[in-house]
Amino acid sequence: MTLQINPSAALKNLLEQEDLDGDKRITIDDIGPKKFDIEQVNGNLYTIEGTYFLSNLLQELALAIKKGNKTNVTISLDNIFEEPSHRISRLIKEIYWDSLTRNMDKKGLLKVLLDEKVSQEYFYIYVPFNDKIAFEYYTQISKEITKIKVVKLPEIISPEFALTINNKPGLLSLALVEKNKTIKGEPFVVPGGRFNEMYGWDSYFESVGLLNDKKFNLAKGMIENFEYQINHYGKILNANRSYYLTRTQPPFYSSMIKEYIEKTKVTKSWIRQKLNTAIQEYETVWMVEGKRLSNNGLNRYFAEGIGFVFETEEGHFKEIIEYYAKKFQIPYKEFENDYKNREIDCPELDEYFLHDRSLRESGHDTSNRLVNKCAHLNTVDLNSLLYKYETDFAKMIETYFKGEFTSSKNKIYTEKYWLKKAKNRKKLINENLWDHNKGMYFDYDFNLDQITDFESATAFYPLWANAASQEQANLLVKNLLPLLKCKGGVVSCTENSRGIIDADNPGRQWDYPYGWAPHQMMIWRGLLQYNFKRETKELVYRWLWLITKNAVNYNGTIAEKYDVVNCTHKVATEYGNVGTNFAYIPDGGFGWMNASYQYGMSILTKKLIKKLDDLVDPDELF
Structure with a gap:
């Protein structure tokens, strides 16, 4: 059944009656009657009741108006009364991914230039020293849009140079491709909200969701942009803004390549090219002694730079x-x-x-x-990720190059070479990061020459990377998982490790009681690899229930992070919560949160999805 209505008039009347706090949303916090008689074009009335259904009506009206249908539109009641999980998943696939997609070509540039994190007099675009095509392309655009200033970067980008351009923050160019004499930017997905640029590890988790939703062109665009960054900036960037020039982010490039290959058809030459740049990143970013490679053979995060971190808000330090x-x-x-x-x-x-x-x-x-x-x-997460690089390289060389791969610099790599590296890293992880007494992984402080005792969700990364033995996996599930499992999913760390919150120990967003999509997704996949199917389904349900419950009660909200203890998107911590401030309908949701929902839905059984739509409390099920 459908309704034939004037969307502009209906939206106005609906907001006047139900949106009493004026935030252009209908939530459980509004105190309106939650019962609306919508007038159709033929004069008949149709009554819709309840927060969730009225917020769906609000969203459908806003979408119709956005498409240019302001006076007469057909609204499907199937969409108004859609089951929550189906609606969230459908909107992610049909609308939200597109809302978060950006391109750095003339058509898409204005959308990505805006940076809420800084004040801007001009829009600076920084182009690598050796990318002549990009420099000429953006210079031509700057003649039409005079607020754009194009700057060629030096051949060698030092921390000292990066410091000099902090007062002129801008975008770092990404991959352009010429087709039919027209230059287009390779597409990428941004996290959302104030994060309006391409981020390092966000992109991997987003790509998991994109591949799940068969958005293959978008997933490929992310890989092409990563290759561009390695070739032109020497690393996969924290994000493509000038103030991120000296730091990278957790390494997921090999996983992106491998998972894309498994879902699509690609040429051997494409695989060769991407494997070559992945090995280049591994060797030149992560395996340089005195920087990200420590003396004990394990790795650390080591972002170069000088002085203040630029992108934080006033007063953060x-x-x-x-x-x-x-x-x-x-x-x-x-x-x-x-x-x-x-x-x-x-x-x-x-x-x-x-x-x-x-x-x-x-x-x-x-x-x-x-x-x-x-x-x-030497963190558990980083060394697990690099173990995954080494095993991914071995597998790709075995599968596509008969066990031997020659790089663009004529260096020969064999499957055995990478397996030997992985074996050695696994040995070092077990010697330095595994606590036999507690049956858990911990980070190792090489400055103090001791293992830490901080209980973190990152201890499950070895399961995702397949770096743990079955015995170690069993112990983690027995000893650590109960400490991290909360009503709404897995918490970032235990309350005990976080410590008591006071003036000397402020609450931090990656600690208790907050849960994040990347931790959930990696733990799910890790548990499945070690055959913990029941535990995985429970964790997936808890997380999706939390997202679904908040979306039902708060006008479709999909937030950057959640309080998994109190089961809310309303958090009082540093930076607030991206994805919670919008009008009418979520503006793309949030990248990796979207991905976690789509990936989670692929794991749940139909029976559990039905429970999810009924918002059955997870504590009643498990």
Whole structure:
């Protein structure tokens, strides 16, 4: 059945009656009657009741108007009364991925130039030294859009240079391709909200969702842009903004390539090209001694740079700056300005920011696991990811190159070469990161020469990477999983490891009680690889129930992160919560949250999906 209505009039009347707090959403917090008589074009009335169904009506009206249908439109009642899980999944596939897609060509440039994190007088586009096509292309565009300024980067990008352009923040160019004499940008998906650029590890998790939804062109575009970044910036960037030039993010490139190949048809030459750049990244980013490779043969996050982390909001480092201002007996603002301008020498503060940039490189910004120590840690997550690189390289060389691969620099790599590296890394992980007494993985502080005791969801990364023995997996599920499992899914760390929140130990967004999509997805896949099917389905259900419950009650909201203890998207922590501030309908949701929903739905049984639509409390099921 359908309704024939005037969407503009219906939207106006609906908001006046139901949206009493004026946020252009209908939620359980609104105190309207939650019963609306919608007038059809023929004069007949149709009554819709309940928060969820009224918010669906609001969304459908907004979508119709957005398409240009302002006076007469047909609204399907199937969409209004759609089961929650089906609606969320359908909107992600049909609308949200497109809403989050960007291109750095003339057609798409204006959409991606905006950066809410900084104030901008001009839109700067930074182009690599040796990309002549991009420089000419953007220079031509800048003649038409005079607010755009195009800058060619130096051949060697040093931390000192990166510091000099902090007062002119801008976009770093990505891959362009010429087809039929027209230049187009390779597409990529942004996380959403203020994160309006291509991010490192976000892109992997987004690609899992894209491949699940058969958005193969988008997944391929992400891989092409990563290859461009390795070739032109020397690394996969934290994100393609100028203030991210000196740091990368967790390495997932081999997984993106491998999973894309498994879902699509590609040429051997394409695989060769991508494998070549993945090996290049492994060797030149991660395996350089004295930087991201520590003396014990394991790896650490080590983001280069000078002074302040640029992209944080005003006052983020207030406590640490106040401490050193008092120590130097200089007024706060004066000390802050002098330090930013490098007019004051403070090695201790320099080291603090080395750790801070490195924890941002880890993606876990911020967590008590890493604050003021990250660059001294061989973390479980990073070394598991690099073990996965080594085994992925071995598998691809075996499968597509008969056990022997010759790089573009004529270096020969064999399957055995990479398996030997993986075997050695696994040995080092077990020697340094595995606690036999507790039956858990922990990070290793090589500066203090001791294993840490911070109980984190990242301890499950070895399962995802297939780096654990079955016995180790059994112990993790027995010893750690019960400590991390909450009503709404897996929490980032235990409350005990986080510690008591006070002035000296502020709440951090990657700690208890918050849960994040990448942790859930990696734990699910890891558990499945070790045949923990029942445990996986329970964790998937808890997480999807949390997302679904909040979407039903809050106008379709899909947030960046959730409080998995109190089961809400309303969080009081650093940076707030992206994806919760929108009008009418979520503006793309949030990238990796979308992906976790789509991947999770592929794991659940039909019986559990029915329970999910009925919002059956997970504690009643498990």
